[in-house]
Amino acid sequence: MFDLISLSGQIKKRIAEERPRLYRMAYAWCCDPSLADDLAQEAISKGLQKAGQLREAERLQSWLYAILHNCWRSHLRRQRPDQPLNEEAFPCDDTPETINQRQQVVDRVRAAIKTLPLGQREVITLVDLNGFAYAEVARILDIPIGTVMSRLSRARQALLVALADVQQQPETSTRASLRRVK
Amino acid sequence: MNAGFRDDPRLHAYIDNELDVDDRAELLEAMYEDANLRNQVCELRRVKDLVQQAYFVPPPAPQASASGRGFGQRRSLAACCTVLALMLLSFAGGWLVHSREDASLTDHLAALGAIQIDTGDALPGEPPRVLLHVATDNPLKFAGTLQQASYLLNKGGNQGIEVEVVANAGGLKLLEANDNSNYAARIRAMMRKYPNLHFVACGITMHNLEAAGVPVDLIRHVRVAPSAVEEVVRRLRQGWMYVNI
Numbered sequence: 049m050f051d052l053i054s055l056s057g058q059i060k061k062r063i064a065e066e067r068p069r070l071y072r073m074a075y076a077w078c079c080d081p082s083l084a085d086d087l088a089q090e091a092i093s094k095g096l097q098k099a100g101q102l103r104e105a106e107r108l109q110s111w112l113y114a115i116l117h118n119c120w121r122s123h124l125r126r127q128r129p130d131q132p133l134n135e136e137a138f139p140c141d142d143t144p145e146t147i148n149q150r151q152q153v154v155d156r157v158r159a160a161i162k163t164l165p166l167g168q169r170e171v172i173t174l175v176d177l178n179g180f181a182y183a184e185v186a187r188i189l190d191i192p193i194g195t196v197m198s199r200l201s202r203a204r205q206a207l208l209v210a211l212a213d214v215q216q217q218p219e220t221s222t223r224a225s226l227r228r229v230k
Numbered sequence: 231m232n233a234g235f236r237d238d239p240r241l242h243a244y245i246d247n248e249l250d251v252d253d254r255a256e257l258l259e260a261m262y263e264d265a266n267l268r269n270q271v272c273e274l275r276r277v278k279d280l281v282q283q284a285y286f287v288p289p290p291a292p293q294a295s296a297s298g299r300g301f302g303q304r305r306s307l308a309a310c311c312t313v314l315a316l317m318l319l320s321f322a323g324g325w326l327v328h329s330r331e332d333a334s335l336t337d338h339l340a341a342l343g344a345i346q347i348d349t350g351d352a353l354p355g356e357p358p359r360v361l362l363h364v365a366t367d368n369p370l371k372f373a374g375t376l377q378q379a380s381y382l383l384n385k386g387g388n389q390g391i392e393v394e395v396v397a398n399a400g401g402l403k404l405l406e407a408n409d410n411s412n413y414a415a416r417i418r419a420m421m422r423k424y425p426n427l428h429f430v431a432c433g434i435t436m437h438n439l440e441a442a443g444v445p446v447d448l449i450r451h452v453r454v455a456p457s458a459v460e461e462v463v464r465r466l467r468q469g470w471m472y473v474n475i
Contacts, residue, residue: 201239
């Protein structure tokens with residue numbers, strides 16, 4: 049009994065600790081800090097309510113991000129109740145102009161990610177930001193693993209093109225040898 | 231540069247740590263021989279880095295009181311108190327990655343999926359040299375990396391083992407000199423304890439962060455290599471074992 053209580057407590061602690069990364073993921077998907085904060089909050093809240101249902105603690109992260117994804121999809125359905133969700137043409141209200149106070153490269157990359165179709169954006173952020181395995185991403189998004197891989201490949205191809213001038217290797221003279229910092 | 235190569239799912243799987251040991255060894259051998267292939271991997275790795283860096287410091291969430299729409303209305307003091315109480319009452323979690331205390335060093339490295347390229351000039355009885363690679367900011371991977379490094383150094387201390395931890399992309403957070411980071415304090419302590427432990431940061435990730443205006447203050451004595459991929463290949467050439475955490 050004590051073990052069960054302890055395990056449940058640890059799971060709940062881990063859920064609460066995951067909040068900054070849930071917020072980051074939600075922001076990468078929706079491009080809106082307010083909405084991202086709300087989505088992360090809702091995912092945390094639902095996760096805490098359902099913590100007792102989680103039988104495999106090692107799957108906590110993918111389980112939690114699946115909850116976040118459900119919250120996000122529910123939001124999209126509420127926003128457009130009469131239209132089927134078109135993943136390939138999901139528009140984003142935020143534009144590079146609205147965030148021009150941020151650093152140029154970050155803006156460029158975020159803008160490029162925003163232009164990705166929603167399905168590709170979800171896959172590349174789950175893989176690159178949180179390091180989820182392809183199989184975990186497939187479980188979170190409830191899609192085949194082959195779809196994960198093809199979306200990831202297409203997303204990276206698109207980013208390679210969109211960020212071609214950001215992709216330049218650093219000057220050779222500054223990178224030719226190892227250096228010590230501090 | 232052959233753009234078609236970038237589409238090879240093996241390259242994506244490599245940078246995402248999705249290849250099995252045999253396939254990874256095969257690709258690393260190919261990279262060992264083919265500079266163009268290394269560049270392709272570097273290019274994809276840079277895209278992955280850029281995605282991570284774009285959200286390294288996401289914009290702060292607005293204050294709860296300023297959010298008057300959507301899910302914000304669902305927040306309640308009770309929910310916040312519940313979270314706080316759970317955090318206060320819960321037990322400190324241990325590392326989820328447990329070392330295999332009963333395994334020999336060789337068995338342990340094999341279980342980790344260590345790869346070593348036969349360069350033909352390795353001498354028998356040479357001390358083991360292990361490169362641990364971490365590329366995401368997943369706390370479980372950070373904990374696992376440091377735990378594995380400690381385990382290897384304790385286990386192989388009598389054999390003169392050398393361990394190097396290479397971090398790129400989100401993994402660079404592991405090497406940040408953050409006063410509030412338990413990892414930074416632990417790394418400093420490990421550096422003092424083990425002279426044969428080295429930490430290396432990826433120069434490409436550093437460059438991208440600097441270009442993005444994100445200052446990175448590395449822990450003192452962390453080395454910066456031109457790129458994580460180059461460091462991996464260089465160490466493989468020198469006969470090191472490679473473990474992707």
